[in-house]
Amino acid sequence: MAEAPVLGWAIAAAGERDGAAASQLSAAVAAFRAPAVVEVAGRAGVGRTGVAALLDARLPEADVRDSAAIDVPGAADPDLCGDVVVYVVAGSVRRADRDTLARLDPARTLLVLAKADLAASWYDAAQTADAAGAEYGIPAAAMTTIGADDTASGRAGVVALARQRVEFALAARGDALVARVEEIAARSPAARDVLEDWLLGDDAAEIAAAAAVATVAHLPLPQSADPLDRARAWAWHRDRAATARDRRALDALVAVELRRWDPAPDGGVRDR
Template identity: 35%
Template sequence: MREVGSVDPLDRLISTLRMGDGADAGIANGIEVAAQRWRTLPRAQVAGRTRAGRTTVAGALGLQPGVETAPVDEPGFPDPVLDADIVVYVLASTPSPGDRRILASLRPERTILVLNKADAIGTSWADAVNASRKFGQEFGLPAFPLVGSLAARTVSGAFQESDLALLRRLAQSGTAAAVSAEAFVSPAVGPDTAARTELLEHWDLYGLACVLAALEREPELAPQIVLQILHTVSGIDPVARLLGQRYQQAISRRAGTLIDELTRLAARAVPHGGSRARALITEYLDTDEARWLGLCGGLVDPEVAHLAAGYPRPEPEDADDALARAIRWRAVVAGEMSPAARRAAVRVHNGYVRMWERMSSVGL
């Protein structure tokens, strides 16, 4: 861990090079650009056709306003350029030819496919799960069913005790068996038609059916528990978890890109006169911080990421785990692979060697 108040090693490297000759100052500029790119937060886009629910899904995931792209496959307009670190692609039905064209071009490690309005697919949640699985397999992308409107309301809304009292009465009377909006708001159910209509408009039939089913089993559920149930049945949790993982992977990719750029700058920095660029960059690349960044970047490299799929986290559990990982990645490096994959594997191996040294005190 870096001590509080300590100078960032990259900033110190840049500052030192700026005080050198003209060539070193130019290299400092290159390092600063690379460092700024690494420190910039990953960017997300939410894409899909008109009325697929892009804005609703973005809100349900807590993404900043403005991440929605222009609609895909809009007559008279070009398709949006999907070049963000993470793309959440929203479907609301069977993919159109335009959807298929775009989805076929997206990279799996940067994309999440969401089948929105899942409550309108088939007759049960299982139908929506099967449909999303089918589309995910077709396009080679992780895919999830979602009721985005319900998920968004659980983020910003709340259940009142008065609403629950009404729903408890309906659950006890058997209205939970109603399968249509018309039956739910029917005057025959009771005099509180206006209140039921308001509940239906806010939570939709799918959400209310889930609440009624829960209240049939446990009538005294508290409002916050009911909200948590709705949040879960909306399908948002697995999407949000993968989105968080994608953000971490994007940060790791940028870390790997930073190490690649520093390595290139060091190779181009021909020592002459008073130039210290190559020596100083090489010194930084041998620090614990740089080794860690290189390890993280290597683990998410698309050509070798599958080899780390069994790791619960990048950090090893202890010195023995670090050594076992280092030995495994040494074997990977010795295998047949592309130069880019070998560079990634070498960085993972070197990173785990350094962690083993630190954990076992060998490197102290």
């Protein structure tokens, strides 16, 4: 069975009342569905091109771009605004790397130590990557540039981490989509009731929950398949959340699990 289009019925219903609102909704859905932009960044000569080629071949769901080099004399550093930034270093992490990493959002950044085959040992390369990643709160991996199979070379690990970052970035777009629908509803009296129905429905709740999972990816996922048990697990984390952002995300997760658990009036499971 084909997946129902996001906001499909709401766009159709809104179009009968406010064509401009329907067009704005379609544009919001297009942005939500667009491929994630993955920028591969770093200083000149560190192996950006090789990492970009690897990810471009292995991540067909993403738009992989090899960014201009940073720390080039006489040139401004590129504005790294992709959904995911894969930052490449080689040998050691230099001052220019540290300055750039400090400006990036850890939630959308991955550190790759390329040319690990030039290090004294694979262990030294992995330790360098791990230490730098831990310093900035981002995942890190080392990889060789030539030879060996995907696992031994570290390439498989880099691709897996990048794919995880892409999945989280795409899920996190749900917050922007829901906020945009709320904005359009506020500005369109004719379509407001239709859009508020969508915002109160299961589709919006599931999209918000997917975004929330991306926000709290640093927390362990509940292991139970029972929605009520999962709601309790998320509530436990919510009551101990360190930031308002985490609390909002965990509230959304508690709400969607309770929605999944809530029985229908006839005693069956509520249709979702």
